[in-house]
Amino acid sequence: MTLQFWFEFGSTYSYPAAMRLEADAVRAGVAVEWKAFLLGPIFRDQGWDDSPFNLYPAKGRYMWRDLERICAARAIPYRRPTVFPRNGLLAARVVAGHPGAPWLPDFTRAVYSANFRDDRDIADPEVVATCAEAAGQRADAVLARAALPATKAALRAATEEAASLGIFGAPSFRVGGELFWGDDRLDDALRWATSGPS
């Protein structure tokens, strides 16, 4: 069974999920479909013009400490970004422009590391170019494809698909019609993919 990984490049808890997903899925024998989408339009539909972690300070304070704790426990390098949330539009268009490409996991991890390890601006085309190169791609070709109207439409469609699937946050995992929300539910999602209801 395939697991869909729905992620947003600005999303904090998507970072530790993205860093472990490929290895965990290989171990479980589960194929992964990497689906970038934008949380902005989904948050706006809920009446939020910013991340709920900014709108609700107690929740935000908890999240930053929790993320730090999770990364420390799993030995994932982490530095709190000086800007949050960062704009992941360009990076998400790269993913939307190359559905199923075998280098998407490498690219995705590189972008998350740029944001949450290196505190770099992932909206900057030069940063995205570096991430494409780290994934073994020619940056100019990748960025050119990200700028195509068809690619922009594909990302809009992915975000609409996410909303229609009932996705309201990231990371989300979808397995055979079931939705699991949050990095802490990845194990459950993989278990569902291999065993179904247990």
Add this chain to the structure above:
Amino acid sequence: MTLQFWFEFGSTYSYPAAMRLEADAVRAGVAVEWKAFLLGPIFRDQGWDDSPFNLYPAKGRYMWRDLERICAARAIPYRRPTVFPRNGLLAARVVAGHPGAPWLPDFTRAVYSANFRDDRDIADPEVVATCAEAAGQRADAVLARAALPATKAALRAATEEAASLGIFGAPSFRVGGELFWGDDRLDDALRWATSGPS
């Protein structure tokens, strides 16, 4: 090290947490302090006049399916309550009126079962009385104590303490200054209590 279990009787994810907490904590060798509080005032401070699961329908739909799935996986009896959230004020006052009483875990599980297994109105003094009796107590004494001004003040103080600790949802677990939010983080909280940062 002691683990503080902060719960609200109306809270859905507090149900599976309450049902497993005592057994898991005994197994881990961790003492538990059972701390009831009210989410209503905390939600109001965030601008919400209802549960976020009602205010944000996508989140609510996900939660109900997720709760059903969690209870099924752990063989916890579950029926979706016809009223949500139910008013847990009286039951929370019972807890606040008897801090540290050895029958609180039994009482707490009885109230959660009344709400999420039997679909009963936990604001009804007769239902709370039945739960007190199930925990081996004399219902009239328990209810009389719940009605004392000092007990009401103790619950208000517990809710204010929760807010001052940065608690914004339930269940929350506090261990040595660290906060863990959500049923799915109970294992992490118990691990922290036994091993600290790992």
